[in-house]
Amino acid sequence: MSGLETHEVPEAVETDGWRLTVDGCVDRRLSLSHDDLRAMELASATGDFSCVEGWTATDLSWRGVRVVDLLRCAGPDEEAAFALVHAMDGEYACGYSLDDFGGALLALELDGEPLPVEHGGPARLVPAGDSDCWESVKWVSRIELHATEPADTARELALSRLR
Template sequence: WNLQVYGLVDHPMLLSFEDVKAFPQYESKNDIHCVTGWSRLDNVWQGVRARDIAEKAGVKKEAGYVILHAEEGWTTNLPLDDFLAETSLLAYAHHGEPLTPEHGFPLRGVFPHLYFWKSAKWLRGIQFTKENHPGFWEQNGYHMRGDPWQNQRFTWD
């Protein structure tokens, strides 16, 4: 397994799991919200801040979006500001236990201020782009941003 960080960056990276865990560690407690209507409160995630990865890569000023690439070609998109949010992290543990394969082992994005489909499981790549490119669910009618507080579930919301 490795994580590729590329696109509009000064320093593209290919990180092993050990490389990811060498970044400063971060723990976050938050709620998650699914587009289907359920929420799970008080999740405690361990991982690294998305912004620390971005800083190390040296994101170029023309970058405005992030495309998260997961296993089997699955993708989702995020505005750069959402990726860099204080609560955004790349998690490898939940409540002190390593993620299970069902929940995204070895690494998943966690963006609790957005609907949970934006928190890509089985993360393999982080691509910084100038243009916004819809991911799998966005190409199939889900909202391009997915803010639960604005009820941004579908394209027409």
């Protein structure tokens, strides 16, 4: 499988009965199962993944739902300008401007196999373009749209690791 490092899975991560919620500044609140997501048009992204801890996994192949398709289904309202992506551990969240967020992929597979929980399954955010590793949110459970920039924990956690 991939060259991604494996880290301990938090106790709060429970994949049985998992659902993705898309809410906040939207016209339609979504609650999607893994099967619902797999029934949508899937896209692929390939690239290297570098971590601030000093390792790189090369040539990873992700497959999942384009975030722009999820947003289209939810119908962001006129005020929506930011997204806050929550991990199911209840502690980790990362904020994005909608301009940067739409090109991301919500990965359901890694290297042709279902995304294992050790690597962020059932769904992991894979941002488009050059991004920091901490922006690739594991165990995504909620995408919350906001009118104003939300506070996120991801940036603070990443900065604390670099100090």
